[in-house]
Amino acid sequence: MVNHISNEKVIEVENLTKKFGDFTAVKGISFHVNKGEIFGFLGANGAGKTTAMKMLIGISNPSSGNANVAGFDVHTQSDEVKKSIGYMSQKFSMYDDLTVKENITFFGGIYGLSRKQIKKKTAELIEELQLGDITKSRVGSLPLGWKQKLAFSVSLLHEPKIVFLDEPTGGVDPITRRQFWELIYTEADKGTTIFVTTHYMDEAEYCDRVSIMVDGVIEALDTPKNLKKQFDVDSMNEVFLKLARNIE
Amino acid sequence: MKRFKGFVKKEFYHIFRDKRSLFILFGMPIAQILLFGFAITNEINNVDIAILDYAKDAESEKIIQKIKASKYFNIENQIDNEKAIESEFKNGKIKAVLLFERDFAKKLENQKKATVQVITDATEPNVANTITNYTQSIIQNYQNQKNTTQEQSVSIVMQTRMLYNAELKSVFNFVPGVMTVILMLVSAMMTSISITREKELGTMEVLLVSPLKPFQVIIGKVFPYVFLSIINAVVIVSMGYFIFGMPMRGSLFLLAFESILFIITALSLGILISTVSNSQQTAMMLSLMGLMLPVIILSGFIFPISSMPLPMQIMSNIIPAKWFIIIVKSIMLKGVGISYIIKETLILTLMTLIFIGLSIKNYKTRLE
Ligand SMILES: Nc1ncnc2c1ncn2[C@@H]1O[C@H](COP(=O)(O)OP(=O)(O)O)[C@@H](O)[C@H]1O
Numbered sequence: 001m002v003n004h005i006s007n008e009k010v011i012e013v014e015n016l017t018k019k020f021g022d023f024t025a026v027k028g029i030s031f032h033v034n035k036g037e038i039f040g041f042l043g044a045n046g047a048g049k050t051t052a053m054k055m056l057i058g059i060s061n062p063s064s065g066n067a068n069v070a071g072f073d074v075h076t077q078s079d080e081v082k083k084s085i086g087y088m089s090q091k092f093s094m095y096d097d098l099t100v101k102e103n104i105t106f107f108g109g110i111y112g113l114s115r116k117q118i119k120k121k122t123a124e125l126i127e128e129l130q131l132g133d134i135t136k137s138r139v140g141s142l143p144l145g146w147k148q149k150l151a152f153s154v155s156l157l158h159e160p161k162i163v164f165l166d167e168p169t170g171g172v173d174p175i176t177r178r179q180f181w182e183l184i185y186t187e188a189d190k191g192t193t194i195f196v197t198t199h200y201m202d203e204a205e206y207c208d209r210v211s212i213m214v215d216g217v218i219e220a221l222d223t224p225k226n227l228k229k230q231f232d233v234d235s236m237n238e239v240f241l242k243l244a245r246n247i248e
Numbered sequence: 249m250k251r252f253k254g255f256v257k258k259e260f261y262h263i264f265r266d267k268r269s270l271f272i273l274f275g276m277p278i279a280q281i282l283l284f285g286f287a288i289t290n291e292i293n294n295v296d297i298a299i300l301d302y303a304k305d306a307e308s309e310k311i312i313q314k315i316k317a318s319k320y321f322n323i324e325n326q327i328d329n330e331k332a333i334e335s336e337f338k339n340g341k342i343k344a345v346l347l348f349e350r351d352f353a354k355k356l357e358n359q360k361k362a363t364v365q366v367i368t369d370a371t372e373p374n375v376a377n378t379i380t381n382y383t384q385s386i387i388q389n390y391q392n393q394k395n396t397t398q399e400q401s402v403s404i405v406m407q408t409r410m411l412y413n414a415e416l417k418s419v420f421n422f423v424p425g426v427m428t429v430i431l432m433l434v435s436a437m438m439t440s441i442s443i444t445r446e447k448e449l450g451t452m453e454v455l456l457v458s459p460l461k462p463f464q465v466i467i468g469k470v471f472p473y474v475f476l477s478i479i480n481a482v483v484i485v486s487m488g489y490f491i492f493g494m495p496m497r498g499s500l501f502l503l504a505f506e507s508i509l510f511i512i513t514a515l516s517l518g519i520l521i522s523t524v525s526n527s528q529q530t531a532m533m534l535s536l537m538g539l540m541l542p543v544i545i546l547s548g549f550i551f552p553i554s555s556m557p558l559p560m561q562i563m564s565n566i567i568p569a570k571w572f573i574i575i576v577k578s579i580m581l582k583g584v585g586i587s588y589i590i591k592e593t594l595i596l597t598l599m600t601l602i603f604i605g606l607s608i609k610n611y612k613t614r615l616e
């Protein structure tokens with residue numbers, strides 16, 4: 001599972017901080033992510049995962065600290081950053097009133113794909129996700145699990161170096177989640193770096209490395225195996241519980 | 249450019265697949281026009297009128313017979329003094345009074361000229377207008393007939409008097425007023441709702457992460473509404489002109505220019521609203537309370553500004569619609585050129601710049 005990772009750092013974060021007025025949502029976090037890695041960004045609701053991610057993808061300005069994504073500074077080169085990344089937002093990120101095909105065409109279009117490329121990508125997608133004849137259905141009529149897979153594929157249309165997924169599997173059953181992770185693996189095998197937030201601890205087991213964030217601070221960061229050893233437990237869920245207890 | 253086309257196409261999908269948008273875009277203008285269309289009808293049939301005949305001679309009698317013979321009028325009664333006119337109108341029984349001056353026939357014979365007055369109740373301005381036109385043509389007809397059989401031609405002068413609404417206010421307010429309301433509705437409200445919808449759904453973030461610049465996203469979103477607003481403006485002006493007889497004395501080109509300016513003002517207001525609201529509900533409430541009500545109450549569309557209390561008169565100055573209504577009326581009714589409405593045009597331009605400036609500022613603070 002680890003063979004797709006190289007030593008090249010594609011995300012480097014140093015003392016990244018975000019303040020909303022008096023409230024500090026992200027408190028000087030530092031970490032790096034290697035190329036091809038599946039990096040799990042864990043934390044309870046309200047820990048600051050989304051806030052941190054938004055700074056990395058260039059739609060929110062850091063209050064202080066630095067972040068380098070795909071070789072570009074998020075402060076000064078957010079346009080270049082945007083071209084190198086894909087993003088799936090925590091809220092569902094496609095248009096319910098457009099059909100599957102229209103969504104693909106639209107998102108392909110805003111990333112500057114040619115008509116030919118869009119056609120090719122659409123065909124590939126239909127094949128990969130076994131969409132068959134639902135391409136003409138409105139996205140709003142699809143089950144959530146389908147929508148999530150679709151949104152993931154759409155975020156990859158322009159073949160980004162890094163893809164940021166914010167709770168991509170929220171609200172679906174474990175089997176559908178498992179299927180989603182198959183897609184993530186397929187993509188990681190192609191050398192794409194995956195930065196994924198989740199609060200499902202079972203999913204943490206699927207990651208190459210995970211960080212655990214509590215109240216804006218990264219409290220632990222390692223491979224799931226090492227973390228379990230460090231806390232002397234059998235599952236990531238127990239790691240998480242122990243960590244929370246230690247902090248209190 | 250290709251990205252832009254794709255973006256606009258997607259916006260049109262949203263619009264045409266949403267019943268509420270469709271209703272506001274096409275239902276509202278039609279509803280408004282029907283509303284006014286019923287209130288202001290051009291056809292008159294068997295309208296009750298009264299005669300005040302000071303002459304009581306052969307000529308006046310002949311004209312009265314002509315009027316009676318037409319299917320348009322029904323002579324309800326004869327009155328004998330001018331004081332009675334007002335009470336007849338107040339009863340609401342009759343819509344007009346035809347007044348023949350004393351010695352009508354004699355004057356026509358000796359001076360070759362005599363006067364008929366048509367006094368109308370102009371609370372229904374269009375009816376009043378139509379009555380005037382019809383009586384005019386009947387009398388004109390009579391005069392022409394008479395002149396073909398005589399050597400020396402005579403002229404029957406028609407004087408018109410409108411009671412209660414001397415300037416026929418509502419007809420002239422109707423077209424500019426409806427146009428202003430619709431343009432505000434389409435441009436400001438629909439735009440703010442459509443932008444906040446993307447925020448609410450989370451798709452706005454996805455757009456902002458894409459290589460599109462924020463201003464490209466906004467332009468892509470407002471463009472369809474500019475297009476639809478222009479269509480609405482054309483439809484309303486044409487209906488005003490062809491169906492309701494609103495004059496068009498000034499330059500069409502100038503009217504188009506000013507309308508586009510106002511559309512941009514309204515769009516920038518819509519964008520401003522979308523920067524301060526996080527849900528479609530908020531955007532809609534803000535648009536309705538903050539835009540539509542002032543447009544309807546303070547712009548002079550329904551209540552004349554001159555009869556408002558002073559604080560409201562002062563407040564009306566910050567309503568873009570007020571200035572646009574002045575512009576449209578000046579162009580259509582007075583036929584003025586740009587130099588006469590330069591002040592209003594500059595005010596609208598300045599307001600637009602302020603709205604855009606505030607939107608950019610709000611947008612930036614949100615990112616920080
Ligand atoms: N725009 C904002 N203004 C003020 N507070 C915010 C804003 N966005 C997020 N927060 C706060 O920051 C904290 C972290 O939120 P978030 O990053 O969404 O958490 P997570 O994604 O880990 O659930 C929360 O307490 C949230 O209320």
Ligand SMILES: [Mg+2]
Binds near residue numbers: 049
């Ligand atoms: Mg979150």
